[in-house]
Amino acid sequence: MYSLNRRRFLLTASAAATLPKLARAQSSIDLGLPGGNGVHTLTKAGEFGQKSEGLILQRTRAPLLETPMSVFDEGVFTPNDKFYVRWHWADIPDSVDAEAFRLTVRGHTGKTLSLSLRELMALPRFEIAAVNQCSGNSRGFFAPRVPGGEWGNGAMGNARWTGVRLKDLLDHAGVKPGARQVRFNGLDQPTSPDGPDFMKSLTIDHARDGEVMVAYAMNGRPLPLLNGFPLRLVVPGWYATYWVKMLNDIEVLDKEDENFWMKTAYKIPDRSFATMRPDEKDVPVVPISRMLPRSFITNIPAQSRIAATAPVKARGIAFGGDSGVKEVDFSTDDGKSWQTAKLGKDEGTYGFRRWEADFTLPGPGAHTLKVRCTNTRGETQPDQPNWNPSGYMRSVIEATPVEAV
Amino acid sequence: MKKLAFSLTALLAFGSIAALAAEAPKSVKIDLSNPGPYFTGDGSDAINANCTACHSAEMVLAQPALSRAAWQAEVGKMMKVYKASVDEQDIPAIVEYLSKVRGNGS
Numbered sequence: 001m002y003s004l005n006r007r008r009f010l011l012t013a014s015a016a017a018t019l020p021k022l023a024r025a026q027s028s029i030d031l032g033l034p035g036g037n038g039v040h041t042l043t044k045a046g047e048f049g050q051k052s053e054g055l056i057l058q059r060t061r062a063p064l065l066e067t068p069m070s071v072f073d074e075g076v077f078t079p080n081d082k083f084y085v086r087w088h089w090a091d092i093p094d095s096v097d098a099e100a101f102r103l104t105v106r107g108h109t110g111k112t113l114s115l116s117l118r119e120l121m122a123l124p125r126f127e128i129a130a131v132n133q134c135s136g137n138s139r140g141f142f143a144p145r146v147p148g149g150e151w152g153n154g155a156m157g158n159a160r161w162t163g164v165r166l167k168d169l170l171d172h173a174g175v176k177p178g179a180r181q182v183r184f185n186g187l188d189q190p191t192s193p194d195g196p197d198f199m200k201s202l203t204i205d206h207a208r209d210g211e212v213m214v215a216y217a218m219n220g221r222p223l224p225l226l227n228g229f230p231l232r233l234v235v236p237g238w239y240a241t242y243w244v245k246m247l248n249d250i251e252v253l254d255k256e257d258e259n260f261w262m263k264t265a266y267k268i269p270d271r272s273f274a275t276m277r278p279d280e281k282d283v284p285v286v287p288i289s290r291m292l293p294r295s296f297i298t299n300i301p302a303q304s305r306i307a308a309t310a311p312v313k314a315r316g317i318a319f320g321g322d323s324g325v326k327e328v329d330f331s332t333d334d335g336k337s338w339q340t341a342k343l344g345k346d347e348g349t350y351g352f353r354r355w356e357a358d359f360t361l362p363g364p365g366a367h368t369l370k371v372r373c374t375n376t377r378g379e380t381q382p383d384q385p386n387w388n389p390s391g392y393m394r395s396v397i398e399a400t401p402v403e404a405v
Numbered sequence: 406m407k408k409l410a411f412s413l414t415a416l417l418a419f420g421s422i423a424a425l426a427a428e429a430p431k432s433v434k435i436d437l438s439n440p441g442p443y444f445t446g447d448g449s450d451a452i453n454a455n456c457t458a459c460h461s462a463e464m465v466l467a468q469p470a471l472s473r474a475a476w477q478a479e480v481g482k483m484m485k486v487y488k489a490s491v492d493e494q495d496i497p498a499i500v501e502y503l504s505k506v507r508g509n510g511s
Binding site for chain 2: 061
């Protein structure tokens with residue numbers, strides 16, 4: 001798990017509260033991945049446009065920036081300048097002209113729409129809090145390790161998204177009978193001449209569910225360019241691969257989308273928790289879709305030193321995946337026994353929820369802290385980690401080893 | 406376009422007093438010109454020549470230690486799936502470099 005590079009801290013109830021701020025002064029971070037090689041430099045202010053200093057630099061081009069766990073300790077809404085960044089292709093426009101930009105809605109529709117930002121912003125407004133999580137968040141913790149973006153746990157963030165319902169746009173364009181899917185494309189382009197343009201699709205029913213939306217603001221401000229300015233699709237409860245950035249084209253299809261990013265990429269084993277054995281062959285696969293419950297301790301990094309027999313407060317975040325958080329449990333004995341954590345304010349079904357638990361470690365030595373989320377569907381995080389060759393959908397109960405002194 | 410304008414009016418009416426307080430959208434420009442780091446050291450010419458048109462080096466160097474076959478497969482994926490224009494003659498040198506800096510000895 002997440003640990004601060006070459007530092008160990010003695011945690012007391014008061015020290016725990018101030019700990020995360022120390023991370024910012026550092027120039028690198030060790031994600032503590034199994035097998036190592038998890039040290040990354042941190043971004044400098046201004047290095048990536050509107051993004052702040054202190055993000056975990058996974059790749060400069062095409063940008064991959066990870067949010068440090070300490071940021072999630074500061075509140076349930078992830079600040080725009082610290083929100084993680086993930087692009088497939090490096091051909092990303094470095095500017096967008098807000099007056100000239102148009103969003104097209106076309107295809108198997110009665111008419112074609114070409115909407116300016118002003119027109120879009122004048123439509124009925126919809127707002128929702130929702131977690132945006134990369135399919136491969138936490139890939140670096142897979143064992144055995146798999147190739148890909150070697151993320152720690154910070155390829156996720158929660159924001160309050162403001163925009164318009166996709167349903168309203170589709171109704172306005174007039175979806176024709178026989179529509180099957182809706183495909184979304186953004187302004188980014190492949191950097192190789194025949195490379196597959198990044199596009200994703202949803203079924204027509206999902207697209208019209210009244211929650212899928214086109215967002216022009218996150219946390220009350222325009223999207224940072226690297227998070228998809230001026231528009232991005234928001235698919236509450238589903239992995240971020242569907243949340244197409246710099247969205248400028250919506251196409252209603254009368255057949256199944258066969259583009260590479262739907263037909264071939266982002267496939268998971270068709271099993272609960274998307275798991276398989278590394279030696280298995282020919283496992284049936286399906287497109288990745290809804291998220292699962294997860295939870296994290298945000299104020300106690302792994303390998304922290306904690307005062308034994310003194311009261312300490314653990315806190316963190318949880319989310320239910322594609323449903324709300326029902327319960328969060330906390331353990332100080334590696335999951336042998338659990339106490340129910342106190343939940344913070346409910347800011348929306350699909351968002352982060354704060355949790356808190358008071359504990360006292362019985363005596364000196366090694367201890368393992370764990371946190372577990374159960375969602376309102378009744379799904380609970382599993383004890384055992386999942387595995388698949390793409391490193392998708394990690395949702396295991398995370399363990400935080402600490403030392404009581 | 407006339408039809409579109411009409412429809413938009415209809416949609417606006419349907420939205421009635423929809424919060425029109427939306428701030429006027431402002432254009433945005435950021436600097437994305439930093440190419441990021443290249444591959445360094447002995448044998449890095451081929452990988453720099455063929456791979457860095459699309460991406461900087463960090464994510465490759467952050468991979469777990471992989472077998473030569475796994476690196477060969479990664480290069481193959483870049484070519485087949487992402488249509489990277491890699492010179493066939495350079496493939497052995499690229500795989501050699503990757504196996505040297507991020508290999509697992511097998």
